Amino acid sequence: MKSPVDDVRRRVQQDSLGHRGRRDDPLFRVRRLLRRRADRLTERGWDRLLAALAAGDVDQQIGLTWIAGQDLRAIFERRTRYAAEQHLHRWLTHCADTEIPELHRLARTIDAWRGELLAYFDTGGVSNGPTEAMNSLIKKVKRVGHGFRNFDNYRLRLLLHCGVDWQTPQPARIRGRLPRLAA
Template sequence: MDAIRTRAHQDLNDEPARAARLAGVDTLGVDEHIWKPSARHRDRAVTSIVDLTRDQDGRIHARLLDVTLGRSGPVYADWIRARTREFVDGITHASLDPFRGYANAIRTELPDDTVTVLDAFHVVKLASTAMDEVRRRVQQATLGRRGHKKDPLYRIRRLLSTARENLTDRGRARLEAALQAGDPGLEVTVAWHAYQELRSMFHASTPAAGRATAKRVLDSFYRCPIPEIARLGRTLRSWRAEVLAYFDTGGISNGGTEAINLIIEKTRRLAHGFRNFGNYRIRILLAADGTRPWRRQRRGSG
């Protein structure tokens, strides 16, 4: 740990190193994670801030910029406020999950022309969750109980979330047979089509086609007679600008932030947990600084 503290002072704490780490950042990602698993600890949630800036080839080399105690808008806002004016003015894009606290911090602390992008994975996850809620509700209404392994809708619970274009002929036949047997009101069927349409907007052939599909979703889902899909539609409409921004920014997402979270989790597991937040912070900052020292150089390079 003494060696790690020495390295952390060289790379993180002295003024030139701190300025170099924040130089050139134009895209921020933000997410939360749990650093103490026990629910007894009040400070178990932390906010991680990640650099998602693209290089000249359009690739993202995500790296952890900082981590701070707490999961809230004020926590993120305080971190941004503590940075230099030069750093804040350089931020042009910000990606986030659908958490209004972080969105408020971006709106109040970053420049007015900063483009906020809602993460595509979490948008699809919202639709998948809504579809599964419909399936479980219909299951309860038709059977009077939770699903068993031989019940039609329970047997296709995984198949429902499969991309339509990835379904085999056998899978499609299974899906149609189960829906006919267990979905008399066609609510699950409608929810499945809604889910497939939403996820297709992120797999469109062009950004313009994806944006057109997204507008259809935003303008129709909230009027759906199925309550779970209508609620999903209202949620998406409240994030309309952030959803559509995905198609105007070359597909900026929070994927790099999730990749950093995997490195953080691996570091925590290897240490068998941490009790001291200061030690935890410098460990994960060094582990997720964007370098890959274990990668071999290609022959003839360097």
């Protein structure tokens, strides 16, 4: 998944080194750590991340963007909508005060979706995500199947891929008895 931290890292690497990230570049080596939540970093991960930022992030743009991402995640740890609104307002103000264009773009997007994001607190944390994931999986199975001609096969394939515990009913018998043999 593309993130503003990745965009800033790529831009900073291109500006400072003149090429895309390579295996030996310090920022390229920690690109996956930059996507991880702060509370999920091990002590070794913190050491690697801080060393890479010290070596490759000369104007602290990557570090500031990473901190902004962690702060954005913290909005959903708030207990009430009011506290989340206050935190979001501070976050948007912070992003507007920086000189990082990727953060400006992210802040505009988050501001446009403010109502939908804060609806998380009105619904008790209920999300439509599982439904959307299932719909995406159904569309993928249909696309891979190149158009099923038999609905029963399509249904079975969907049940198999979606991980549903299913029992296929026996088809109804067309004939009640065996045909007579004419000899």
